[in-house]
Amino acid sequence: MNTRVVEWLGLKRRAGVHPPGHKALASGKAIEHVPLPESVVLPLQQHIGSPAQALVKRGDEVKVGQKIAQAGPGFCSAPVHATVSGEVKQLLTMVSPITGDPVAGVAIESNGEDEWLECVPADAEALSAEEILARIKEAGIVGLGGAAFPTHVKLSRPPESPAHTLLVNGAECEPYITADAQLMLEQTDRILQGIKILMRLLSVSRVYIAVEDNKPQAIERMRRAVSESDLPGEVTVSAVEAKYPMGAEKTLVKEILGVEVPEGGFPTDIGVVVQNVATLAAVTDAVVEGKPLVERVVTVTGLVSQPKNVLARFGTSASHLIEQCGGADPRADEVIFGGPMMGIAQPSAESPIVKSTNCVLVKSSDIRVEHGCIRCGRCVATCPMSLMPLMFVNYVKAVDYEGLIDYSIGSCVECGACAFDCPANIPIVAYVKVGKAELRKREAT
């Protein structure tokens, strides 16, 4: 059908939702260095892939930036570094703040000195592609937008499918979070330097920097910095509509480039490399300064006295950060790592923040009674992946796994837009997770 006819008939889908932003809480708050915690607990799996293998034992003295666990077997893994200097107190099994599953961890007691292992700077221009990749891998860099996919894996392009576009993700579409926005304002140069390094590494000349239009200052700052920079090629700062989940990789690729990533594939399959702004800043640190990834900007917000954007070491407990923000409101009974749409509820405020934790959201619970589906079709209308989320609920309830496959459950990115809009309060994403887990189990046997 003719596209104009399709649009007139209202058949062109306007997917996504507009949750209340709540960004004003921490918006514009300068990134603050908080006092280091007395101890940190570092899970050895903070990324997608195989867990890292511990290199230290109880009683070892470690310095900041020292590798305490090396990348696990297989290509897709990332090392973990000490984030405080002091003594290894314990090798333990802990609850993963990401999956809730048991995972190996290392507890380090700080000696309060913050002694760093010496970083080896390098001239980024003089490094070869292999050397750049090695430095990124050794620094333990993973996607800091939330998914924590090892960055060196994403950047390793086989020669037969080269990348043609670098898409820089500064959309930050989750409510409450302002970490990336603040980073774009304060550390524009680090981000641009990261872009330059990746442009050379991937030999791409086309770059888009996507920022949601609810961050006009960040857009302005990035535009000015790009025009003043010596970046080669064609670099465009694109203001995209503030709409959830604009910052999801596949949504952003479609929005900016007008193409869809094949089902079951990644943007790299069509020559597009998507990198979050915070990841790019970390790439700069790793490649230029030789500094491993030990800290990140975290928005601590919600029901805390003074919401802030803080620079926090991994392994720091949420309670330590909440304390630095003036403590939590007595009404609060939930701590979420990440944003309210996709973030993970923590069992305890002692949970340590990890590489993917862009936000510590303190809130009061809003538990609602689940009703039966009334087939209103809102989930179908909002799904950014053009799926029919209610069918996943039906088929999971009916234990019909063929149905799940038929309706492309694998394409679901679990953004939660459907559940946000569901009048029956059905936790659709929870059903999807059950369905996916059952399918994995069935595949394994």
Added chain:
Amino acid sequence: MENANRLILSPAPHLRGRASIKRDMYLVVLALLLPSVGAIYFFGLYVLLMLATGVAAAVLTEYVAKAMRRRPFVMDGSAIVTGLLFVLVLPPRTPLWVVAIGSIFSIAIAKEAFGGLGCNIFNPALAGRAFVTLSFAGSLGRWIAPTTSWLADAVTSATPLGEGFVTTLTKGGLYKALFFGNVAGSVGETSALLILVGGAILLAFGLIKWQVPVFYIGTVFVLSWLMGQDPVFHILAGGLMIGAFFMATDYVTSPLTTRGKIIFSVGAGVLVVLIRVLGNMPEGVAYSILVMNAFTPLIDRYVRPKPYGYAKKKERG
């Protein structure tokens, strides 16, 4: 935080929107208030008794049915919507016992027997209407002219779509009467204007898609014109307006996707004209929607959005 080590663990998303079944249903009730009040104005206080009977019977039946099925009863407003809609499509002097029985049938058989809200195949109000039409035809035959005095005795009158309808009005005068509600007809169908205002409320709150009434009414207009009928008369007379805005838009019994809704609406529009012009019944709106309700699962099976990145020739392992 009272107890930082015993936090609530709930699945994402942790933020929920404003939508709720209750909100949806009571907004529909709000949109139906105008046609209901209009009906009382046009056909007298007896209509108020009918509305009260219909709604009370619906709510009570749902309560009893839930108790029998050992399911929690939730006053979500859906039974009120069904009760109101059912009465609005009845003749204005329907005996109250017929109103009650029809309303009970709507909820008990058309809705709860299928599993309750969200599981029914047929629009409960229309299923109830079809049931009383078949069972108590004699009690429904008395159509009256709108009255200006609320308690005055009603004058029996033929409906515009019925046989033996004669009018002294000019064409323009008849259109005006149909639009503002000055003709004999079902309780809530008589004034197109009041239904349009109610429909505008539904559209404004995003509860219905404009495509449904536009394609439904549009199809009736075009097809009746092609068949040599008066298209303006056909879209203003009978229950088309209330059907297009309040019945064909029912979430539960209509397709999920916009494409599916358009197919549903066009199909219902074709059926209305065929029944009215070629069939031996004066009105076809209720049956057109009920027939399309039956097609809804089929439409939903085949009319689906194309998943993001979906390739046509996909191999499934």
